[in-house]
Amino acid sequence: MMTIEAYLDELQRQLAPLDEDEQADVLDFYLEYIEDAKLTTDAEVIAKLGTPRQLARKILADHSIKQNEINSESGRQVTPKSNISMIWVIILAILSTPVTIPISIVILLVLFAFVITAVIIIGSILATLAALIIGGIVLSAFCFYIGLGLILTHFFVGLSYMGLGLVGVGIVFILIPFIRLMAKVLFQAMGNFFRYIYTKFNDRRNRRQGVA
Known part of the structure; x- marks a missing residue:
C-alpha cells in the first residue's frame, strides 16, 4: 500500500x-484532480488513473504527440527519429493499459498487425x-577502374567506361536524398497512423473512466 503522496512521487x-x-x-x-474527485486512498487513485x-x-505519449503536432504546425522538420520515438x-x-473491453483488444490486434506489416x-x-545504392557504387567503381585501365590503349573506350562510372556516381548521389525523403514520408505516415489509433483508444478509455 502507498499513500497518495507516494503515488505522486513515483509518478x-x-x-x-x-x-x-x-x-x-x-x-x-x-493533485487537483485527485482532490476534486475526492479520492482519499491510493486504491481509489489507481482504480481511476491506473498505476503511476x-x-x-x-502522459508521455500525450506529450510526445503534442510536441510532434507543434513541430509540424510551426514548420519545423519532423524527423524519422522523432516519429519513431513518438x-x-x-x-x-x-x-x-489493462485490456478490459473488447474494443481495446481489437485496437491492440490492429496495432500489432500494422507494426509487423509496416516494418516488413x-x-x-x-x-x-x-x-541499389551499394550496387550502383560498386558498378560505378568497376566501370571507372576498367576505364582507367583502357585509357592508354583504347582512349575512347576507356573514356566511355569512366564516363559511365561518373554517371553512376551521379545517380547514387541523386538517390540518397530521395531515400531520405522516402524514409521521412514513410515514418511520418506511420506516426500519423499511431497517433490516430492512440487518440481513438485514449478517447474510449477516458469516456469509460470519466477522465477529461
Whole structure:
C-alpha cells in the first residue's frame, strides 16, 4: 500500500523524460484532480488513473504527440527519429493499459498487425533502395577502374567506361536524398497512423473512466 503522496512521487520519477517545469505542471494537475474527485486512498487513485507507471506512459505519449503536432504546425522538420520515438511511447502507453473491453483488444490486434506489416514493408523498401545504392557504387567503381585501365590503349573506350562510372556516381548521389525523403514520408505516415489509433483508444478509455 502507498499513500497518495507516494503515488505522486513515483509518478514524478516515471516522468523523468520531461523537464522539471513540465513535471510540476503535471503533478499540480493530477493533485487537483485527485482532490476534486475526492479520492482519499491510493486504491481509489489507481482504480481511476491506473498505476503511476501506467499514468506516466499515457502522459508521455500525450506529450510526445503534442510536441510532434507543434513541430509540424510551426514548420519545423519532423524527423524519422522523432516519429519513431513518438510511436514507441504510444505503444508503451497502449500496452500498459489493462485490456478490459473488447474494443481495446481489437485496437491492440490492429496495432500489432500494422507494426509487423509496416516494418516488413518499410524494411523491404529501404533494403531495396540501399541495395541499389551499394550496387550502383560498386558498378560505378568497376566501370571507372576498367576505364582507367583502357585509357592508354583504347582512349575512347576507356573514356566511355569512366564516363559511365561518373554517371553512376551521379545517380547514387541523386538517390540518397530521395531515400531520405522516402524514409521521412514513410515514418511520418506511420506516426500519423499511431497517433490516430492512440487518440481513438485514449478517447474510449477516458469516456469509460470519466477522465477529461
